[in-house]
Amino acid sequence: MITLTVDDRTIQAPDGSSVLSACLSAGIIIPHLCWMETDSPAGAPAACRLCLVEIDGFRDPVTACTVPVENGMTVYTGTEVVRSLQKMAFKLLLSVHRVDCKHCPANKACALQDIAKFLGVGLGCKPFERVLKEPEVDTHHPVFDYYPNRCVLCGLCVRICRQRHRQPQLSFAGRGFETVVGYFDADPLAAANCVSCRECLAVCPTGALVERTAFEGSTRGNS
Amino acid sequence: MEHSLTAEDQAHLEILQTQIKSSPKGRGQLIPLLQMAQKALGYLPDDALSLVADHLSVTRSEVYGVASFYNQFRFNPPGKNPVKVCMGTACHVRGGEIILENFERKLEIREGETTEDREFSIERVACVGCCALAPVALMGEILHGHMAPSKVEGLVLQVRLEKEKAQREAAK
Amino acid sequence: MMTGDAVNRVLAAYQAIADEARARREQFEKSPLPKIHIGMATCGIASGALETQAAFEAALADRGIEALIHTVGCVGHCYAEPVVIIDHPDSGFPPIFYPEVTPGKAKMLVKLFLEEGDPRFEHVMGATVENEMIPSVMEFARFNREKRVIMERCGRIDPDQIHEYIAEGGYGALTTALCRKPETVIDEIEAAGLRGRGGAGFPTARKWRAARAASGSDKMIVCNADEGDPGAYMDRTLLESNPHQVIEGMIIAALAVGAARGLFYVRAEYPLAVRILTTAVEQARELGFLGTDILGSGLDFDIDLFQGSGAFVCGEETALIRSVEGYRGMPRHRPPYPVEQGIDGRPTVINNVKTLATIPPIVEKGADWFRAIGTAGSPGTAVFSVVGNVTHPGLVEIPMGVTLRDLIFDICGGIPDKKRFKAVQIGGPSGGCLSADFLDTPVDFDALTRAGAMMGSGGMVVMDEDVCMVDVSRYFLDFTQKESCGKCTFCRIGTRHLLDILRRLTRGEGREGDLEQLETLSRAVKQGSLCGLGKTAPNPVLTSLAYFRDEYEAHFKEGRCPSCACRALTAFFIDLDKCARGCDACVGCCPVEAVFTTSNRKKGIDQQLCVKCGECVVACPPDYDAVEKVSPAALVPIIERPPEKNKAES
Known part of the structure; x- marks a missing residue:
């Protein structure tokens, strides 16, 4: 097992697991959308860019899903830089999202709603303009x-x-x-x-x- | 997917089928095979995508996913004289967009479209690497440097005149 | 390390090939017949080199003159294409460099120079060697300030003839490398301080050493010729003009890291480069430089070609790997680096064309020789394609450390048409625009990065006062937005919003807070994106905001484009005091019939019809120079179109 410090807490995680998986297992919430439990640090797509954290020794924020845990690592999941990038990424996602929760089957079970709550932001995307795709729904698939x-x-x-x-x-x-x-x-x-x-x-x-x-x-x- | 195959396309497709059959397999062949198909037909109709998919034993959605990622592949037939207008930086600085607009105006189609008689199509291409000759446009395989709106008219006219001449010759 | 026997075998094999190549070259050179060298790379052909060649052939046949036509690659002087060098020993003149040889000029030169011995001084650029009769081209800065390492043989040899490369010592460095330990070769490259020429300037030796150390037997070398930067074309030119130097560099790289397979990743948009490279690889294989048991050394290495399908992001190593594997070219997080896990999991070294072309000279002449060129931090030379608003556009190879001012003004002749220099864009969509304040910046990896630009692959677009920096930023964002692979949030959506804001500004529809939003979003995209494309996409915006903020403010606050380049904010009009009565030059050239004749037979522009293409500006004779631009468009003087007399209203 590897021991690391996350936001002043000491946690343990199996060797080879990612910082993201270690944190989630320890009950530390880091927003994420594209990560699967089976993902190794080398195999994670790192596409949604929400799981950013700061780690001592790294100059810039990094995606927690791609960094393997190391003994003695110190991770910060809620710094100002991290939060502002997360909010920006989230806002960008919402700027291409049809916010119509009332008519959406995922209402109340939606990852975006959860992340909004966690980050303490609404579902608006100002100052960006909302850009939506056409058509609204693609009905060609049989299922x-x-x-x-x-x-x-x-x-x-x-x-x-x-x-x-x-x-x-x-x-x-x-x-x-x-x-x-x-x-x-x-x-x-x-x-x-x-x-x-x-x-x-x-x-x-x-x-x-x-x-x-x-x-x-x-x-x-x-x- | 609205395009029905012409008799010519069908013939090309049959040749392509034999070509593909004798090609090596393996996922790494996907892009080379798509290039081969496009070379044969000028574009990638559904049937061509299916041929490639079947040969490599991957699903058609997978093949389409890859093909639709790359600029090179097109899913509608090009004109006999495909016009490609370079949109590189040097061309932009020297008025490439104006050249594109002139082609669009002259041919009465938009970028990405083909004229009804299938004579011309227009597309924008990223830098063709002839920046010193900017602005640059290709008609077919031939590159024309130092383009100007007046040259656009000349090029289109030249093709149309040659076609008329050929038709007259054929009528004799 | 080979045994002494093997070393002797390799040396003997090379000696035999080199002797024959030199003999063939000598036979050509010693021939008393005149030689006509024609530049035949894509630029030359686009300028009419094929027609020029046909005209030479026809004229020679007509006049019954015997001469040798020698097609060569590109000399880099694109402004002068088609370029022809005529070597006519009997005339007593040295070989002469002729620019812009049209078919007409070709016919004339055959008659007057080849037949009658008059080189026609008015058409000469210079002699290619020092002599007493004609000034040499070396008197021009464009020639004498260059230092050619990578492009040394470009435009001198026929790329389709391997023996011409060998006769100049080609594949000698490979022979040397074959007789050394792979580690020794890497040491030499390390001592030379060679940094990757693809843009980021990563030390080549470090990459090779990591690949050498990587486990896995089936290692690969990839030559990245997916030159996607708009405005850069040196890789194409190099492959079209001297493919063997790149191939030789690639074989040496393979020996050094222990790879058995190589791959050229070339853009499909470069059909000539693909054709020439295919021939070159075949010829190298025939002579035993490729294939099994290279020159009897017992080592195997062979090269395949892969044509890139046009996705700028595939210049990024991990995306390139995905596309070779047959997938969508989407980058992935590094590590693992390609040198550990590349194509199909094999350790893969990916080097740029110019990096590989630099290897043979280093192996041949040594690290000290290389170190003596350029600067301490960036040894060697840099190849730039200097294009845009510059008098002598083309490819220039200079020692690192030459200043931008020297490069743009001395070597490339400065800004044409008496216009003022405004900016130079370096490094393509990932680079930045530098203002006149930066003209004394030396060009090397570190100095350019400090200034906010980057070496990139060496594209340099010079911009004069008529270019609008907001529009240029919009252009680059339009490009990166289209070329974003769509995988990560910041790049996929962030670049789109950056583009939307810039579009608004160029239309005069800027909103309160737009400039601040541009900055904030740019920084976020830079920090948050997954790969190099996204991380550098905002650079053109950030640098132009930093150095040309007043232009942004003029667009935003006044709806005015100071350069009169943004068409939505600009109007064209004809100055009636300058316009000549009865001149129709602007009427014929207008593609939309917007120019009309006023009641006193001068011209006016119908603002409703005008598409602002600028043709009338060019067409108006310089003596009048009557077409003017104004921004904001509302300031245009109103000139009424007189009622049409004979035309029925439709």
């Missing part, structure tokens, strides 16, 4: 609807699909600001091999993937 304006591109659905099935049915498509979760440019036939394991739905932190009811599915399938 679920995809809402790009709810998606935070954490990639959990894509990764779980890859882990569970040798041949993943989900992939990122497009690039940069236009990136979406896709399956062959919305060709329903391409998704026909989906075995409906529904793992992607379970991991989605925001309600971007919504299972279609059987009734809806049958009407859309005919269109």
Whole structure:
């Protein structure tokens, strides 16, 4: 076991685990969206940039998910620099998010709401303008609807699909600001091999993937 | 996905199929195969993506995910005379955007589109590395340096005249 | 380390190849026939070098003159393309450098110079060697201030003929390296202080040593020729002009780290470079420099080509690796570094084209020789593509430490059209814009970084007073925003908002707090992004805000573009006092028929139709110079279009 100090607390974690996983196990909250429990420090995508912490010996804030724990390490999870970067990242995510919690199935079970509460911020994105994608919903998949304006591109659905099935049915498509979760440019036939394991739905932190009811599915399938 | 394949496309697709079949397998071949497909057809219709996917035993969504990441790959057919306007820094400083606009105005299409007769298409490209000749545009494979709005008109006219001439010859 | 026998075998094998190459070269050089060297890299071809070659061939055939046409790569003098060097021993003149040789000039030179012996002084730039008859090109700063290490043979040899490289000593350094211990080679590179030429300036030897130490037998060397910086093209030129120096450097790197496979990662947008490189690799293989048992040394190494599909982010090592593996080119966190875990998990060394091209000269001439060039912290030379508003754009190789002023004004001829220098953008989308205050900054890795720019891959875009710094920032953010891979939050969304703010400013729609927001968001994107692309994307904004804040404020507060470059804030008009009655130059050139004739036969511009392309400014004869620009656009004097007489209203 490795012993390290986090915010004046001494915690222990298995060798090879990341600072993020060590902190979470010890009940220290660090906001995160793209990290999975199975991620090693070398394998974590480090995409959401929310789990930033400051560590003695590092000049700049680092992502807690990519740094392996070391004996004697001193970690600060709530410094001013860290919080301001986290708030900025969060605000950026909200600036491309359709905030309509009342009509969202993830309401009250949404990672974004939790993070807002933790950081003590609202769901606004001022001074940035909200930029939303078209169309609002992609209904081509036989099992679920995809809402790009709810998606935070954490990639959990894509990764779980890859882990569970040798041949993943989900992939990122497009690039940069236009990136979406896709399956062959919305060709329903391409998704026909989906075995409906529904793992992607379970991991989605925001309600971007919504299972279609059987009734809806049958009407859309005919269109 | 609205594009239906022309007879010509079909023929190319068949040749591509044999080419792909004799190519090595392995995930690392994905981008080279997509390049091969695009070279054969000028773009990547669904059928071409499927050929590549099947050959490498990866799903089509995976292939599309990769193809849609890279600037090189296009999913609609280009014109016979694809116009590429360089948007490098030197070209920008010397008015590259104005050249692009002139092509758009002259051909009455927007960047990323193809004219109805499939003669021309316009796209913007990142630096083609001929910065000393800025602004630069490519028509087909031919690079034209020191572009000016008046030269845009000349280039388009030249292609149209040549086409008319060819049609006249053919009619004889 | 090879046995004495093996060393002798390698030396003998190389000697035999070199002897034959030299014999062939000598035969060419000793020929009494005139030789016509034509620059045939992409720039030359784009300027009409193929037509020039055809004109030479036709004219020679017409006149029944025998001459040898020798196609070479690029000499770097892009402003003078097509460049031709004519060596006509019988005329008594030394070899002569001719700029801008059009087909017409080619025909004329065949007749007057080759046939009649008159070199036509009015077309000569200079002789290529010192002599008593014609001033040498070496009298120009553009030539004599250069120090060529990387580009030494560019424009001298035919890139398609390996023997021309070998005849100049090529592959000799490889032979030397083969006879040494790999560690000795790395020591030499370390002693030379070579830093990676791809941008960040990481010590090459340290990278090699880490890869050598890495476990795993199937190591790889990748030559990163995914030159994506808009405004930089030296890698392309080098590959098109002298591919073998890069290949030789790559083989030496492979020996040093113990790699058996190499990969050229070249942009697919560079078809000529790909073609030339393919030929070069084949030729090197035929002669035994590549493949199994290189020159009888018992060592194996071979090179494949991979064409990059156009994603700027793939210049980043980890993204490059993903794309070679057949995935979306999204960078990942480092460590693990590619030297530990690269392509398919193999230890992988990724070096830039120029870095590899620098290896053979160092091995051949030694670390001390290299150290004597450049500065203590940045030894050696730097290749810059100096482009934009500069009199002599092109590729320039200078010792590190030359000042920006010397480079831009002395070597590249300064700003054309009597305009004033405003800024120089160094390092592409990751670099920064430096103002005139920084002209005395020496160019080396550290000094440029301190100034807020960076060496980058060596793109240098010179900007005169007509360029708007806010618009340039918008341009770069437009580029990085489009090229962001989309993986991490700060880069994907942050660059988009930066772009939105800059777009607003260039349209005169700036809002309260926009400038502060630009700064805050820029800093956050720099700190929070995952890879180099995001971490450096805000640099153009931050440097221009620091050095040209007044321009931002003019856009924001007054809706005025001081350079009259932002089109939404600018209007064109014709000064009626200067306009000449009856001149129609501006009418014909206008792409939208916005120019009309006033009642007294002068010209006016219809502001509704005008697209502000600036063609009329160029077309207006210099004697009148009547087209003016004004910002904000509302200040434009109103000139009424007279009612049309014969045209029916549609």
